Amino acid sequence: MARKKDRAPVRKREILENFYQVLVEEGLERASLARIASRMGIHPSLIIHYFSTKEKMVGELVQYILERYQETFLPQLDGIKNPRERLSVILNSVFGTEWMSLVDGGAFFSCYALSYRNQQIRESFQKMYYTLREILVEELRNCIREGVIRDGDPEKLADFIISLLEGYDYYRGLMEDCENFEELGGYLKEVVKRVLGMEV
């Protein structure tokens, strides 16, 4: 049984990173295998060798992109016990500037648009929001129990927060100067706190 080093996952990730970059710089319609390969100084057929088809590669790109969000505020919450503090960290993260710089909006919404016709991509997105929702519900529940926020339906509140944060992401993509959208982010955060019944 000949055992070889498994460098395939590393190479695949490299390709995905370059795919993402081309996507950001040139748009989905111009993000061809040839361009990705040329940017890496490799041959296009090597990409096919690793992903077998472009559609599968796009599917993996979506997961690659969505994982970034998963990995954002979860580490930030490590070690924080106080529910109020935890919720603040989440809101600051989501309506702050870090969240926005995680993924390019053009790339993100291009992928999102694909979810309307590609079942696998659709499920990736659904899974991500299902997880996010679960996290939020859990945090909100704890805050209600501790009296940090007013009593209410944590699931609906979670949906409200998700809607608002994605709408913020969307709307911000059309703003020109960052002062404006930083200000908006701060304002939306306060609105959420008011809706939750958290003293500001």
Next chain:
Amino acid sequence: MARKKDRAPVRKREILENFYQVLVEEGLERASLARIASRMGIHPSLIIHYFSTKEKMVGELVQYILERYQETFLPQLDGIKNPRERLSVILNSVFGTEWMSLVDGGAFFSCYALSYRNQQIRESFQKMYYTLREILVEELRNCIREGVIRDGDPEKLADFIISLLEGYDYYRGLMEDCENFEELGGYLKEVVKRVLGMEV
């Protein structure tokens, strides 16, 4: 001076309608001139004849799509004097089912994603939200003056409403059954009213 009937605008609109349909059914990456033409039973070069280039056609498609929103609740407000009633009509429209069926989400967000790399498309979107914001600010101002809603910054409140409605549009695109997103729409509407200080 030979005067001819100007049927070009009509034909262009027909082409845009078919472009939109192909976009919905096949996605942006497959919405080629050949497919649009074949669906119409015409020759691809005829499309070029009217739009001269595909990029320009896409630009006009975006305007065509965005106009639908402009034409939504403005007619609905005709004849309604009462500020409270006007605001209710707007919120019902925006968080209701009509708004969603106006434009296919896949088509809409595909176009939105283009705005990150295409200046003309970007400006079309910006213009649309500028107009929407102006309308909302005006309505909110009237409601504040009449004591229908609590005193507050109408511009920030408008941005809040726009963020939430677009986030709702986005999030809804991932939901499977319409009961859920109708319920969410109703809930978000109540949240907005609470934030505005409108008695529910």
Next chain:
DNA sequence: AAATTAATTGAATATTCATTTAATTATTCG
């Protein structure tokens, strides 16, 4: 060092794409 497996390239494929130019058919005007 030889053999085996993985990584990568090369060249060829058929398809699809937007666009051009010239020719043809319809329509409208005088």
Next chain:
DNA sequence: CGAATAATTAAATGAATATTCAATTAATTT
């Protein structure tokens, strides 16, 4: 009707596309 103009088609173009299969180079194991 006849001339002018618009609407439409035909055919050809070259570039770009994803994907194929076979060949080659590099790495690892025995």
